[in-house]
């Protein structure tokens with residue numbers, strides 16, 4: 001038995017940190033959505049009771065450090081499954097880039113094994129399981145658009161934002177999420193207007209979404225990775241409607257209403273940046289298929 005599952009990347013349209021919690025995590029308010037840049041996860045049932053990981057990317061671990069491995073282990077342990085699975089990861093999402101590639105792979109494994117092993121678990125149950133793997137996995141289980149609170153695992157789904165183009169540029173430097181959160185100075189934060197962003201999405205108002213983008217981790221990553229500033233400048237000059245770093249970075253994205261301008265931005269960055277993509281915003285659950 002065999003199943004293919006799509007694992008789309010996310011971008012943070014806004015990311016705010018409220019305070020540092022006693023458990024070491026940060027209390028966040030984030031508006032996230034999915035984009036049409038996706039890993040492909042192949043699941044093959046094994047008769048032997050083991051989990052195998054294979055990937056075409058040398059930065060992706062092929063053992064229990066892999067979030068996809070942990071997702072399979074968690075499902076097996078929680079529901080006493082004595083079968084095995086081989087997980088092949090066709091990696092399209094840049095690694096350690098602020099695009100939740102690992103979390104989305106884990107979420108795809110939860111959804112895929114739920115189908116393959118006929119567990120009949122709801123997405124809400126899978127999202128609860130996902131929170132045990134990482135803060136962004138619950139969001140990735142739904143794969144839609146949402147306001148995420150808590151440490152990121154409390155999800156309120158929102159409508160899909162208006163369709164637009166997303167240009168992504170990654171300078172090819174991996175950034176550790178933990179390091180970025182550690183270096184954030186809570187007292188010096190300029191908070192984005194999360195409520196305004198939620199309203200803009202609910203109204204389907206593209207211009208207002210563009211006006212409200214904001215990420216408190218951006219100035220922190222910028223210090224470690226000055227390329228982020230250059231990429232942002234280049235995108236603005238080439239005609240982006242909005243420009244922001246995603247998550248802990250260092251990937252920068254622009255939102256663009258017109259395809260021709262999206263490709264103008266893409267062309268202006270190609271020589272300068274290792275990885276540049278033009279993709280569509282997804283933002284809705286049904287598009288996972």
Ligand SMILES: C[C@@](CO)(OP(=O)(O)O)[C@H](O)COP(=O)(O)OP(=O)(O)OC[C@H]1O[C@@H](n2ccc(N)nc2=O)[C@H](O)[C@@H]1O
Nearest residue numbers: 024025026098099100134135136151177178181247248249
């Ligand atoms: C910053 C964000 C924004 O979407 O994404 P990425 O840039 O990683 O994609 C997330 O908050 C990342 O989520 P995720 O990558 O799942 O984090 P986890 O594995 O749970 O935690 C990694 C480390 O980040 C820190 N962390 C994470 C989440 C949070 N709310 N507060 C934290 O302080 C902790 O130090 C933790 O040890």
Ligand SMILES: Nc1ncnc2c1ncn2[C@@H]1O[C@H](COP(=O)(O)OP(=O)(O)O)[C@@H](O)[C@H]1O
Nearest residue numbers: 065066067095096097098099100101102103105
């Ligand atoms: N399936 C996976 N894909 C990518 N990275 C993974 C995976 N599983 C574990 N990792 C580890 O998680 C780290 C963060 O990866 P990723 O999820 O791509 O980035 P981010 O947290 O910035 O969104 C990587 O450095 C990698 O070692």
